[in-house]
Amino acid sequence: MKELLPTSRPHDAPRGERAAIALVTLAGLALRILLWGTQRILSVDGTDYIRIARDLAGGPEHLSVQPYGYPVLILIAHWMVSDWVTAARVVDLVGGMAAIPLTWMLARHFVAVPWMRLVPPAGVASLPLTVHYSLTTMSEAPYLALVLAMFVLACRRRFAAAGALGGAAFAVRPEALTAAAALFVLLALARHRRAALRFAAGTAVVVGAYVVGQGLDRGVWTLTQKTINIGHADLRVREPSASGEAATPDVGGRIGAYGKASLAAYPGRFADQTVKILREGGYGVPILAVAGLFTGAGLLAAGLVQALVTPLFALGGHDRFILPYLPLLWIAAMTFAVSRRGPPLRLIAGLLVLALLGLSAFTERFFYTVNEDGFYPELVETGEWLKEHAGPETVVYDRKPYTAFFAGAMFRTLPLGSYDDILDAVVREGGDFVVVNEQVTGYFRPMLFPLVSDRITALNEPRLKPVYFNSRYLNGRTIVYRVVREGGPEAIPGERDVLNEVKRLDHPETHAFHGLLAMRSENWRTAAAEFDRALEEDPDDPALNNNRAWSLLMLGDERLYGEAEAHARRAVSADPENPAYLDTLVRILERIPGKEPAVGLWQKRLDEAQANREGTAETEGGAEEYTGDP
Numbered sequence: 001m002k003e004l005l006p007t008s009r010p011h012d013a014p015r016g017e018r019a020a021i022a023l024v025t026l027a028g029l030a031l032r033i034l035l036w037g038t039q040r041i042l043s044v045d046g047t048d049y050i051r052i053a054r055d056l057a058g059g060p061e062h063l064s065v066q067p068y069g070y071p072v073l074i075l076i077a078h079w080m081v082s083d084w085v086t087a088a089r090v091v092d093l094v095g096g097m098a099a100i101p102l103t104w105m106l107a108r109h110f111v112a113v114p115w116m117r118l119v120p121p122a123g124v125a126s127l128p129l130t131v132h133y134s135l136t137t138m139s140e141a142p143y144l145a146l147v148l149a150m151f152v153l154a155c156r157r158r159f160a161a162a163g164a165l166g167g168a169a170f171a172v173r174p175e176a177l178t179a180a181a182a183l184f185v186l187l188a189l190a191r192h193r194r195a196a197l198r199f200a201a202g203t204a205v206v207v208g209a210y211v212v213g214q215g216l217d218r219g220v221w222t223l224t225q226k227t228i229n230i231g232h233a234d235l236r237v238r239e240p241s242a243s244g245e246a247a248t249p250d251v252g253g254r255i256g257a258y259g260k261a262s263l264a265a266y267p268g269r270f271a272d273q274t275v276k277i278l279r280e281g282g283y284g285v286p287i288l289a290v291a292g293l294f295t296g297a298g299l300l301a302a303g304l305v306q307a308l309v310t311p312l313f314a315l316g317g318h319d320r321f322i323l324p325y326l327p328l329l330w331i332a333a334m335t336f337a338v339s340r341r342g343p344p345l346r347l348i349a350g351l352l353v354l355a356l357l358g359l360s361a362f363t364e365r366f367f368y369t370v371n372e373d374g375f376y377p378e379l380v381e382t383g384e385w386l387k388e389h390a391g392p393e394t395v396v397y398d399r400k401p402y403t404a405f406f407a408g409a410m411f412r413t414l415p416l417g418s419y420d421d422i423l424d425a426v427v428r429e430g431g432d433f434v435v436v437n438e439q440v441t442g443y444f445r446p447m448l449f450p451l452v453s454d455r456i457t458a459l460n461e462p463r464l465k466p467v468y469f470n471s472r473y474l475n476g477r478t479i480v481y482r483v484v485r486e487g488g489p490e491a492i493p494g495e496r497d498v499l500n501e502v503k504r505l506d507h508p509e510t511h512a513f514h515g516l517l518a519m520r521s522e523n524w525r526t527a528a529a530e531f532d533r534a535l536e537e538d539p540d541d542p543a544l545n546n547n548r549a550w551s552l553l554m555l556g557d558e559r560l561y562g563e564a565e566a567h568a569r570r571a572v573s574a575d576p577e578n579p580a581y582l583d584t585l586v587r588i589l590e591r592i593p594g595k596e597p598a599v600g601l602w603q604k605r606l607d608e609a610q611a612n613r614e615g616t617a618e619t620e621g622g623a624e625e626y627t628g629d630p
Helices: 016-040 044-056 069-078 083-106 116-126 128-132 142-155 159-172 177-188 191-216 252-281 284-295 300-305 304-311 319-338 343-363 375-389 400-407 419-428 438-443 453-462 495-502 512-521 526-535 542-555 558-574 579-591 596-612
Strands: 395-398 410-414 433-437 463-468 478-484
Touching: 016 083, 044 069, 044 083, 044 252, 044 400, 069 083, 069 142, 069 159, 083 116, 083 128, 083 142, 083 319, 116 128, 116 319, 128 319, 142 159, 142 177, 142 300, 142 319, 159 177, 177 191, 177 300, 177 304, 177 596, 252 304, 252 319, 252 343, 252 512, 284 300, 284 319, 284 343, 284 419, 300 319, 300 596, 304 319, 304 463, 319 343, 319 395, 319 558, 375 395, 375 400, 375 433, 375 463, 375 478, 400 410, 419 596, 433 438, 453 495, 453 512, 453 526, 463 495, 512 526, 526 542, 579 596
Parallel strands: 395 410, 395 433
Antiparallel strands: 433 478, 463 478
16 A cells, blocks of 8 residues: 555646636536425424524524534524525535535545546536435535545644544534544554644544533533434334333443344445445446555545444445545545556546446436435425414424424424324323324324324314315325314314315225224214124124114114114123123113113123122223224
8 A cells, every 4th residue: 555645735736627626616516506496305304403403593492312513504504594494405505515626625635637636526516416415404415525624634734623624524423433533543553643643632622522512502421322323223113102202222232232133234234335335436436446545545445434334223224324435435446547557548447437427427317306305395385384373382293393393393203002002192292283194104104094094083083183184295195183182282263174175085994993983082973883884794793782882872862772772782692791781781771761670680780790800990881992003
């Protein structure tokens, strides 16, 4: 391997080259402006980052495990741009644009041929992944710019300043410590000990200040709270449960619980990451880059060490995690190309890299316009509607945070559990509104899907009242429910109009479930009809017979008491010792003239059944407890 640190003076940059890099940068800006409108929906993490920035600006408190670096940059941008989402996107645009000339400045230390060192910044200016993360509300673009600046200053032998930028990168994304530590080790092994110490000192000052500031603000004294990413590949293990918040053990606990599984999954995850690097980074270009690390670009290996670490984490399969490697790989590849003997070989190698980058841009072009966490304009519209009826303390339950974010309300994730467990938790924990989106719920919370697809469920769920209906988008039907609880939100004007829209939903064949919901809402006519439909398939089911009998009784129509008695007797015949069934029959007989002798007989049977069930509270008639999902 050649000398680790390149010459203190970068290769000369002719005036024409400076003009060329200015044109490349302007072309990158033009491409991003052209694609600006394609990123209409901010990322899920973006809502978190912006809430932190608002908190830092004196807004509503927002607790999060995300680092402060990116929110601080958003806050700074907000001083110039009033809209928070636009401010976050401006930070990404500035970071993405800064990465173009920074890549060129770094390439000047390794690539002697002027046109060849323009190739890596051209890749940053135009390839899908680097363009995409210049436009969306994620921390990748500013992180990339800070890492590149760290390497530029290290190559210029300004090691303390380089370390400080490494610390700043850490404040944006904690994995920057891997690159900083690797650079420190490389400098030390290359006998640049004073340089290594100055670099470490610069890093320590910024990281120390960040940890102290974070500790004073959050009361959490740690390098990063992102250790939650050490976990199972199934991200649902980190989601809250309807029975209580999902446990989040410490680092040791998570390693103990998931360490073996992560190690076993490591080869597959690493292979998947490698495929992404090859696909997004120019197919054969990363292979040439590995060779370039041994022909003059060894210092850049420090920025690639994280590629060995990321596959240990369950989240490592996302394309965005490879973004920081790409400019370094492209510079290393051009370092290899320029090291070929003779101009013809250099030209062929350089053109090969350029052609392969162009191939990546073509095959991965979908990334130019893809939205980070899906395209949900209906949830944005829902949030803008809800803003009129919500405040910072309003609790909105959803699976994605968009509606709560645009309503300026407090977001809580719908917990995992059965249908009843989830809604009971929402009521118990003081929820105000529940947002149910057809696509999101169908994928993440299928047990709640009837709330957005089934009119009987939507109209009869006693814990919820529909207050908003949006069906403008294909597969994007969205209903907002007001939570019915003591101290909950008051009725919203126009709720009755929403009921007419909800009535257009389908009526699936889940009649037993529908009947139970209607009973809970004391909608006895609907309940009786639904149990009647359910009995067509299973006429001898004791619970269905009992529930229809009770519903007919509660209608208060004496003409239906005879039919109610028949169903109640059928339930008792199937399960003679069930106090609920016996109680239903007794209550019906009490309403029918001339049945007094029978009432006394069945009351005696009921008393005996209750006495035989030790520890069982006195049971009233009606529906048996429902424990399943629709």
